[in-house]
Amino acid sequence: MKNYKIAVLAGDGIGPEITKEAIKVLKVIEERNDVSFELNDGLFGACAYFDSGDAFPQRTKDICDNADAILKGPIGLSHEESKNIPVDKRPERGALLPMRRRYNTYANFRPVFLPKALAHFSPLKAEIIGEGIDLIIVRELVGGLYFGKKETGVNDDGLRYVKETLEYDEGQIRQILIQAFKLACNRKKVLHNIHKSNVLKSSVLWNEILEEVAKDYPQVKVINILVDAAATLLCLKPTQFDVMVMENMFGDILSDQGGGILGSLGLMPSACIGDEKAYYEPSHGSAPDIAGKNIANPYSMIGSVAMMLENSFDMAAEAKNIWVAMQSVFGDGFSTADLSKPGTDVKMIGTDEFGDKVVEKLRAMPIV
Numbered sequence: 001m002k003n004y005k006i007a008v009l010a011g012d013g014i015g016p017e018i019t020k021e022a023i024k025v026l027k028v029i030e031e032r033n034d035v036s037f038e039l040n041d042g043l044f045g046a047c048a049y050f051d052s053g054d055a056f057p058q059r060t061k062d063i064c065d066n067a068d069a070i071l072k073g074p075i076g077l078s079h080e081e082s083k084n085i086p087v088d089k090r091p092e093r094g095a096l097l098p099m100r101r102r103y104n105t106y107a108n109f110r111p112v113f114l115p116k117a118l119a120h121f122s123p124l125k126a127e128i129i130g131e132g133i134d135l136i137i138v139r140e141l142v143g144g145l146y147f148g149k150k151e152t153g154v155n156d157d158g159l160r161y162v163k164e165t166l167e168y169d170e171g172q173i174r175q176i177l178i179q180a181f182k183l184a185c186n187r188k189k190v191l192h193n194i195h196k197s198n199v200l201k202s203s204v205l206w207n208e209i210l211e212e213v214a215k216d217y218p219q220v221k222v223i224n225i226l227v228d229a230a231a232t233l234l235c236l237k238p239t240q241f242d243v244m245v246m247e248n249m250f251g252d253i254l255s256d257q258g259g260g261i262l263g264s265l266g267l268m269p270s271a272c273i274g275d276e277k278a279y280y281e282p283s284h285g286s287a288p289d290i291a292g293k294n295i296a297n298p299y300s301m302i303g304s305v306a307m308m309l310e311n312s313f314d315m316a317a318e319a320k321n322i323w324v325a326m327q328s329v330f331g332d333g334f335s336t337a338d339l340s341k342p343g344t345d346v347k348m349i350g351t352d353e354f355g356d357k358v359v360e361k362l363r364a365m366p367i368v
Ligand code: NAD
Pocket: 014, 018, 073, 074, 075, 076, 077, 078, 079, 092, 096, 264, 265, 266, 267, 281, 282, 283, 284, 285, 286, 287, 288, 289, 290, 295, 296, 297, 298, 300, 338
């Protein structure tokens, strides 16, 4: 029997609710397979700060260091509540970015998927969805503006100023591009390179490296698009995209737009992969506006479990079964509140009922 240690960081806001459903699914995978998961809970984010004054405390670091994979819920507080924590100790600066840096999880994969049968979830017209949306955003996760030097002060004119640096070296750019090319090879062999080279020098270097890396993948067709145009095209013709690669901040923003074209951020799981360690998290935040109401969509968190099984534990068949189980709950006409808007035929169920239905579907599926 294989034994895996998983660090479970439920996080803030809706984090604990959707993590609970993800764990239910993980338990079924354990029942069905010759595998055992040792789950070790750690505080991470605002909950950790309020507990110990540190959003990423040493105990949680130890749990993560010793884990084979990390399952992380969303973290953060509402805009107003954030003010209760000093700026540099807030969840993103105090926990999320340090975790990404600690494990050098440079490659963030964010699938944006909606089959034709669920086109009614999307705010886009059915003819735009066509045969369905199925693309992956590959986001560089440990460089760029989010990790560059920051400076604030008062300038010579007596005005407060801020300076943030967008920094990449060619090694950082090359490693994420290689991941994107590899993924494109396994999919449709088309790679959309999203950049801003008409303005940013960082994009000029990015594109230079891309041309070098592309020589090793002649079977992949590269299409270059400026990030602003890409934002429009994601709405007008999302089906033209398959693998999209981009730097950190572009990926942060465009992937939320990905959730928008699907109909909910609750449909956005992700995998954050480094050479030594990986962690899995929904792309969205802690959704304080709906926390504690049992209405959050746990798809993003359960999907993150599926990505963990495939990437960290070599369990691709069971990962696929999880996706199929979730899609068939939707196929039966059920969803959480985010996707069951008035005027649609979708039957609204709670976060926990969605998890229960996924479990039921999964139990009924043959083990390949
Ligand atoms: P958000 O992503 O939390 O929420 C945006 C909107 O999407 C809200 O209306 C919310 O209700 C909805 N939503 C998000 N996930 C959902 C789900 N699973 N089911 C149904 N609806 C869902 O963005 P925000 O409100 O701007 O940020 C809240 C906090 O989350 C902030 O503190 C922010 O910094 C943090 N944040 C954390 C992460 C992370 O942990 N990786 C990512 C983004 C934002």
